[in-house]
Amino acid sequence: MRYLPKSDFERREMLGACGVSQPEELFAHLPEAARLGRPLNLAPGISEYEIVQYFRDRAAENGNGFACFLGAGVYNHYRPVLVDTVVSRGEFLTSYTPYQAEIAQGTLTTIFEFQTMICQLTGMDVANASMYDGSTAVPEAAMMAVRATGKGRVLVARSVHPEYREVLLTYAKNQGMPVEEFGYDPETGTLDLEDLERKMDDFTAAVIVQTPNFFGIADQVKEAARIAHGRGALLVVVFTEAVSLGILEPPAEADIVAGELQSFAISPSYGGPYAGIIATREKYIRQMPGRLVGQSVDSRGNRAFCLTLATREQHIRREKATSNICTNQALIALMATVFMTVYGKQGLRELAEQNLAKAHYLAGKVKPRFSGPFFNEFVVKVGAVEDLNKQLLKKKIIGGLPLGRFYPELADSVLLCATEMTRRADMDVVADTILRAATPTEVTA
Amino acid sequence: MYPENFRYTKEHEWVAAVGDAGTIGITDHAQQELGDIVYVDLPKAGTHIEQGKSLGSVESVKAVSDVYSPVSGEVTEINQTLAEKPEILNSDPHGAAWLVKIKLSAPAELAGLMSAAEYEAYIGAEK
Amino acid sequence: MINKVRPHLSQNELLVFERSSPGKKAYQLPELDVPAVDAAEALGAANVRAEIEGFPEISEVEAIRHFTRLSTWNYAIDYGMYPLGSCTMKYNPRINEVVARTEALAWAHPYQPAALAQGSMAVMAQLEAALAEITGMDAVTLQPAAGAHGELTGILLIRALLEKRGNPRKKILIPDSAHGTNPATAAIAGYAVQNIPSSATGVLDVSALAQIVDKDVAALMVTNPNTLGVFEENIIQAAEILHKKGAMLYMDGANMNALVGIARPGDFGVDVMHLNLHKTFSTPHGGGGPGAGPVAVKKVLEPFLPAPRLKRTGKKWAWDYNRKRSIGRVKAYYGNFGVLVRALAYILAHGGPGLRNATVDAVLNAVYIRKRLEAYYDLPYSQANMHEVVFSDHRQAKLGVHTGDIAKRLIDYGFHPYTVSFPLIVHGALMIEPTETEGKHEIDQFIEAMISIAQEIETDPQLVKTAPHGTRTSRVDEVTAARKPVLRWKPA
Known part of the structure; x- marks a missing residue:
């Protein structure tokens, strides 16, 4: 196995130096009842290429290429x-x-x-x-x-x-x-x-x-x-x-x-x-x-x-x-x-200003539920939360976090986040979809 | 080395008492065992403490040691110098580096502690 | 003779704050595609801060040099053997780093709809299943962030079960050879700690245990193999004693690297245990973290596991929040997913047979070191050891040289020190864990270094007592650091 550096020759040499002929003897002192009398029921090892492929396959089962308006503690910022x-x-x-x-x-x-x-x-x-x-x-x-x-x-x-x-x-x-x-x-x-x-x-x-x-x-x-x-x-x-x-x-x-x-x-x-x-x-x-x-x-x-x-x-x-x-x-x-070093004194300020600008652009199109001053996320009352998010998913957009699970009194609301990574065009789609959903007759299946 | 007018505990604390006014510290042997002392944690004045119970702790870089009160009583004063200069516990444990002053509530407890000679014999045997 | 290393120049470097000068930048943001907003207007002037005083201002070139220069002041597994006992410093496969950065895994938001997170959930489910098979347990939670966090989770599970049975009980028994996290965990979980002395042979004393276990004892926390590297030969009897009195057996899995594929805690009576993925399963220590501390349990504890739990509905994975008897959350979201990916990659790379081979090599390395060094260093416990071996400085201390000095001298020979002065039951301990990562050449060099140091102590103890001599930083004054703490930079 590629992570184990010893050759069998070296193993034999070392076993010999320990006065042992078989590796199993190293474990002879373990009580019989405590020992696993069979191989682990796990597939044999695979190559690097297959490992990459395995995780690519799993990644393909996740959402790919969606614009995301989720924040709620985890934010979509650029990584230098x-x-x-x-x-x-x-x-x-x-x-x-x-x-x-x-x-x-x-x-x-x-x-x-x-x-x-x-x-x-x-x-x-x-x-x-x-x-x-x-x-x-x-x-x-x-x-x-x-x-x-x-x-x-x-x-x-x-x-x-x-x-x-x-x-x-x-x-x-x-x-x-x-x-x-x-x-x-x-x-x-x-x-x-x-x-x-x-x-x-x-x-x-x-x-x-x-x-x-x-x-x-x-x-x-x-x-x-x-x-x-x-x-x-x-x-x-x-x-x-x-x-x-x-x-x-x-x-x-x-x-x-x-x-x-x-x-x-x-x-x-x-x-x-x-x-x-x-x-x-x-x-x-x-x-x-x-x-x-x-x-x-x-x-x-x-x-x-x-x-x-x-x-x-x-x-x-x-x-x-x-x-x-x-x-x-x-x-x-x-x-x-x-x-913090890369962005530094000026950059962190500028980054924060961009977040502020993006979120306020989006908020300017839909009415935030609360009047308090917000940074890069805010609550919007949208009515049928799940319907809205389903519509957005069809447009390759992950909508805001439905708040009902955490705040029953806000079951009609979502928490929307915009960062420096959020594109204006996507915000326009989100705002548009919310505004349409607000008038139930206009919501089409 | 160990003042004659002090009484000593097996946990390496000393107490010097005149009437019901006592002063408590740790012994030279204790500071040697701990090594360079970096911090001393003491109770507030007014705290009532009981014999054998922890009244605070002294710390070296890699160890913490509880200080057990040799006698019962009320803490009347703590040694403020130790907050700034814990190192004096290494240089002068029986003098300037006293920990607290205490108003003894049961002076009879003193009789149960060791004399200097007894303490020296005790730490000799411990080694 | 020191032949593994020779000195080379290393760059000096100031702190980033001292390198800063006004107006320097290492970033460029894209042009804003929406109108700018006046911060004072949007947030209220009182909510807007002045500039961040002292924050870095350096260029990109200076930034990369800064961190690269600092990096060269570290020792690392990539440089050589890292024989820290109980820390399991093994090779960190780089493929793990690559797959953890797979775009749709690394950028998955924890709240994205389950339908868009099936791949992430499948990774977690597969890891849960693999860890259950490796430990012989029935269910696994991946939520805890590290070993000590897993311990806390495990003890809370025990408490929850005992509460349901009518009495949470009062104390946790912990052998005197245990890691410090064990008693600290028990205290946070609201239990009193009762230390139990090891037997003369350094293992659990079952007859003493039988005397101690009563209706106040909630559990025994045991590390197996223990911190001497010795398998607890009476573990099955210990479990029986505990179970008979309604108490549980918790196993600290820190030393699981000695057992994978050889013996399973679930088969020798353990009710609940944690694993350190950053030890046994090769995820990088990264200078102190991150880790992951999955907890594996027997069926009886499964209802109490932290919520949410993975659930299979039809062909889809879902999160089950409706867990009435759960101890609650121990962490936001689902666990250190990025660490879990790396651990699964490691398990996939080895496969079942490979994992067992790794264990065999790890134990072989430790036994080999013991055989070759026992003529030079005192071996306080003579039981067969597994993945690590503990010597004492008994012989060297007579010449005034202690384990800490020997450790520092080892640095001059090009090795990271072993674990110093632990376990506490060995006075002046030298705790050595080579792991399977070391080949014979590196191990032989290590052994030769240890022998050479033993000889130096006989001829020139002062040389060892003042080591290291070849490093860019010599012994650091830890006393001053603790007496007058300076914990942040301030402008002169």
């Missing part, structure tokens, strides 16, 4: 070629977690740059080296707030990504961490601050909000911070659309920012792998989950980086660790780092 060029280098791709600093300065330096860029983007003091994704960063942020405040309850906005909230509930259930939701304003789509105020109590450790929220709206972070801080809770701000940070005010009032970087050159890939982040204020460093890279010097006095503050982590503190996370998303975080 430099990203794959860099992450394809064996030195990044095939290296381990950088515990041996002397021969891992490449990875350590890029993580230090990553941490810095995340701080610059979010207005926080420190950021970790990545979490699995945005959805798991949310419960980690909640648990962090519980440790930092000594309180136990969590209030989460209904306008936070619904699947993120589901993940939060899974984690919270067994921790004695009650989670309660508060609503959004049906007119503006922004936080229902009165509902938040009503549900706040002195036992609340964290208030979790998202901006832009699940409906694409730049939400009221400052007001949420005032309410949370007024009762001694921390404010956790979530983001799923990182490109928005190129133009939107950073959530500087947050105590913890938990976000998803998929927008930064990470292909949608049917849901992962992506990269999450946790960023926070300096005073909460020791409550943070995940790896951190710090700056130091080597014994010759040269600047050098190393993993640091590791006593928070599971391999040292075991059951008292801040999290059980070990493997993170280093290579994906590197993709984001390259993306």
